[in-house]
Amino acid sequence: MNRHSNGIESTGDDVPALDLSRPVNDQIAAALKDAIFSMRLTPGQMISETEIGQVFGASRTPVREAFAMLREENLIITRPSRGTFVTKLSVHQITSAQFLRESIEVAVVENLCEGGLSKAAQAELFDNLEKQRRAVEEGDKATFQVLDDQFHLALAKATGLGRIQRALVREKTVLDRLRVFSLDKIDNMASLYKEHDQILRAVQARHAEDATRQLREHLRLVLGTLSDTVSANSAFFDLEET
Secondary structure, three states: OOOOOOOOOOOOOOOOOOOOOOOHHHHHHHHHHHHHHOOOOOOOOEEOHHHHHHHHOOOHHHHHHHHHHHHHOOOEEEEOOOEEEEOOEOHHHHHHHHHHHHHHHHHHHHHHHHHOOOHHHHHHHHHHHHHHHHHHHHOOHHHHHHHHHHHHHHHHHHOOOHHHHHHHHHHHHHHHHHHHHHHOOHHHHHHHHHHHHHHHHHHHOOOHHHHHHHHHHHHOHHHHOHHHHHHHOHHHEOOOOO
């Protein structure tokens, strides 16, 4: 792994300075996750504990602990006598996660249409939409992706059911790397923003049928382009899975 082409540069803004008042392993794991989700560390790419330690100026122990955390989340895999690699994307895991995510989010929308949105939840969601609009205008893909996550989590949060949020985060994690392929164009961001706005307004009006239909169509866009994405990026996918 070359330090200057591995997605985690040894100089510049890509590597956040470590805050020694906080656990170093957590910070390294977070930085590596960000690089994996943004595809700066690509599926199948080799990474080394030694080189990551050099990049962050950290000792071997916190780096080893950070790697263990990423293995637990199935973001990296260590192959005996070969090394550690960023896990390739799995079509099976993606379709399973998409099924579970859709089930959760449809239930969330139905709950909110039945019980209504609080004023605080409405304010949070519409503020998020305004920030999405600005991100689209500025072509800011990274910010839009964060706001996209926050929008869906804010809907789950509005139910008042904490376990729902945690379950949604777990399933969305499987899909996060795939999403980078769909945000390459500003018009795709604009379409997603428009769909978020329509979903929220249907929920606000408590039109459950419209809200769930729009949500299903919105979430299924990923699967609709999955085959083409695999064909165009076959090196990033595990094509031998059963």
